[in-house]
Amino acid sequence: MKRKPFTLVLTFLIALIFPLAALAQGEETLSLRLSRDFGYSSGSGDIQGNFSMKATGPDDLARVEFYIDETMIADDSEAPFRVAFTTDSYPQGIHTMAAVGYTSDGRELRSNEIRANFVSAADSQDAMKKIMIPMLGLVFGIMVISFAASFITGRKLKALPPGTPRKYGFAGGAICPRCQRPFPLRVLGMNMLAGKLDRCPYCGKWGIHRSRSLDDLRAAEAAEIERDKAEGTLPEESEEEKLRKQLDSSRYQGL
Ligand SMILES: [Zn+2]
Known part of the structure; x- marks a missing residue:
């Protein structure tokens, strides 16, 4: 009586191992x-x-x-x-x-x-021009906008109503890991191995961001509206605010 389950298990194991071995053999491709x-x-x-x-x-x-x-x-x-x-x-x-x-x-x-x-080289140059000229215009436009927005006015982008469809330019858009809001990456942002070093214009968090697919970004825009409805406010807490809160609480604890 006790041998039968054992045989079953063995059969099962063999059935499991053989396809795995076949998979390993599957490396036989170029x-x-x-x-x-x-x-x-x-x-x-x-x-x-x-x-x-x-x-x-x-x-x-x-x-x-x-x-x-x-x-x-x-x-x-x-x-x-x-x-x-x-x-x-x-x-x-x-x-x-x-x-x-x-x-x-x-x-x-x-x-x-x-x-x-x-x-031919001539065909490829024509095609490149068709792509590059509007692209350069776009890049220049985005450079001007992103520099103006994130360096000069800094956190003013916060005023952007939730769910506003953004334009993600040449460098694409990223989603802030902290406040979850999508934002366009700066074209001149420093390239790191894993992505671009850039600062979230909403909460000010620096990070290395990879550009996300437009679908992801649009979903993140839509999610802003949902969050806004659910919470009334967006989760955005700057480093200064955090530090101040920590200081406040430690002050009370000290008493
Ligand atoms: Zn953020």
Whole structure:
């Protein structure tokens, strides 16, 4: 009687371990990525300039051949497996990039394929101008506004009614971890590894902020209204206020 549950458990464990082992074996793929070193990428597949292909695979990956269409453009036998190329060396139009990897024991791995439309330098410059000119205008505008708002008038932004849709410019917007209000990041804010060093214009908290998605920011704007309704006021307590409260309470405790 007592053996049966044990057999069941064993069967269960085996059933659990085998897929896991299969997952570990699943590392047997070669993944190819394309990255821009210096040049233009429309985001919709048009590229021009200097790009790199990088392949990653299992630990025993020994050699990778890189292809553009049917032509092998490089053969790398040392990690990191990558090759730099310039699109101008190839005819304009759609090209397919791929890689074939070989492990030290001779297994062959085929990568995913990446298709891109190689455009001319003139086309990419036209496209860049179309993007850059309004962008520069916007950047300049935001610079002026953000400097005026956060350096000169400082905390005046507090007067912004809850839920007001903000414009998040070039640097994007962040959500203050303390007061939860969304605010645009300064373009000239100091770039740190994890984000931008900037100061929340509402509560004055300095922090390293990453720009959030527009959906998140809009949700945070909407949340301001909800909080405002729920609490009557927004949770905003400056360092000075906090310090003063602490001083007050310690004074009473001293009595
Ligand atoms: Zn804040």
